[in-house]
Amino acid sequence: MSDPIAPQLSIHGAEMPALGYGTMLFPEPERAVELILHALQSGYRHIDTARKYGSEQWVGEAMRASGLPREDVWVTTKVTEENARADDFAHSVDTSLEALGLDHVDLLLIHWPQPNVPLEETLGALAKAKRDGLARHIGVSNFTIPLLDEAMTKCPEPLITNQIEYHAYIRQDRLIAACRKYDLLVTCHAPLARGAMLNDPVIVDIAATHNKTPAQIALRWLVQQSNVAIVPRALQISEIEENIGIFDFVLRDGEMTSINALQDNNLRVINPEVRRPVWDEA
Numbered sequence: 439m440s441d442p443i444a445p446q447l448s449i450h451g452a453e454m455p456a457l458g459y460g461t462m463l464f465p466e467p468e469r470a471v472e473l474i475l476h477a478l479q480s481g482y483r484h485i486d487t488a489r490k491y492g493s494e495q496w497v498g499e500a501m502r503a504s505g506l507p508r509e510d511v512w513v514t515t516k517v518t519e520e521n522a523r524a525d526d527f528a529h530s531v532d533t534s535l536e537a538l539g540l541d542h543v544d545l546l547l548i549h550w551p552q553p554n555v556p557l558e559e560t561l562g563a564l565a566k567a568k569r570d571g572l573a574r575h576i577g578v579s580n581f582t583i584p585l586l587d588e589a590m591t592k593c594p595e596p597l598i599t600n601q602i603e604y605h606a607y608i609r610q611d612r613l614i615a616a617c618r619k620y621d622l623l624v625t626c627h628a629p630l631a632r633g634a635m636l637n638d639p640v641i642v643d644i645a646a647t648h649n650k651t652p653a654q655i656a657l658r659w660l661v662q663q664s665n666v667a668i669v670p671r672a673l674q675i676s677e678i679e680e681n682i683g684i685f686d687f688v689l690r691d692g693e694m695t696s697i698n699a700l701q702d703n704n705l706r707v708i709n710p711e712v713r714r715p716v717w718d719e720a
């Protein structure tokens with residue numbers, strides 16, 4: 439078992455590891471526990487799951503198999519927009535905890551905004567889960583600037599993060615500035631844009647300079663930004679190990695700037711028609 443490797447990001451009393459292992463979509467479900475366990479054994483101490491992913495049970499199994507003390511592993515789960523009504527929300531949280539085999543999670547997120555339910559009601563249910571001890575911290579995901587503005591005035595408990603799509607191929611400057619204004623961590627989902635930037639010559643060249651892989655450069659560019667966490671998914675053991683090897687080198691200012699320019703690709707890979715809000719302009 440490796441020691442934890444990622445630094446922790448501190449906000450509102452939370453200490454969230456800057457690197458988590460994403461658990462959406464396991465094409466071979468029979469390997470899920472082995473892969474999550476391998477992440478824990480490699481030094482990951484943060485697992486990102488969701489009711490919608492169907493992976494909570496495997497996360498719980500892997501945590502138990504790891505033998506790690508509960509308090510050493512940060513677990514995030516999420517409630518889908520289909521369960522935005524208060525009663526449905528509470529039921530979803532109970533079901534998540536049962537699947538995980540835990541009595542609380544470290545972070546509970548509203549997975550997607552739900553325009554047909556007053557945000558105040560969903561935020562109330564989120565805050566109640568925290569007050570009832572079912573979640574140590576709470577946050578939102580896929581919230582735009584207007585939604586954040588509303589959430590920050592209406593949520594009865596402090597939010598600690600907005601989990602959003604952010605990687606080297608999408609510009610999110612305005613949304614990230616709003617997160618900073620509200621003292622929220624930015625947690626990046628799809629931090630590799632599902633691999634879209636891995637053959638980019640700018641990233642490939644920088645990788646060669648540092649003797650790192652393109653994926654490590656793309657992930658390093660994210661975690662080198664202030665209060666930014668990442669939750670890449672990897673289905674190969676070698677990739678799981680590669681993605682944690684990003685804390686032993688630093689990108690130079692010029693390299694950060696070169697990668698910044700790639701954001702003009704404005705590629706959004708997570709954009710489900712049924713769930714997406716009106717995204718912020720770049």
Ligand SMILES: NC(=O)c1ccc[n+]([C@@H]2O[C@H](COP(=O)([O-])OP(=O)(O)OC[C@H]3O[C@@H](n4cnc5c(N)ncnc54)[C@H](OP(=O)(O)O)[C@@H]3O)[C@@H](O)[C@H]2O)c1
Binds near residue numbers: 487653677
């Ligand atoms: N809140 C939300 O709405 C939301 C939405 C999407 C995702 N998420 C979270 O974010 C996590 C990650 O997102 P994602 O899976 O969509 O995208 P991602 O992490 O950007 O990309 C995953 C893809 O990158 C490849 N990859 C990973 N490490 C690599 C490496 N070192 N070298 C080369 N290729 C590598 C993987 O290939 P292999 O498949 O071959 O391993 C996989 O296909 C999810 O698992 C989930 O936990 C949240």
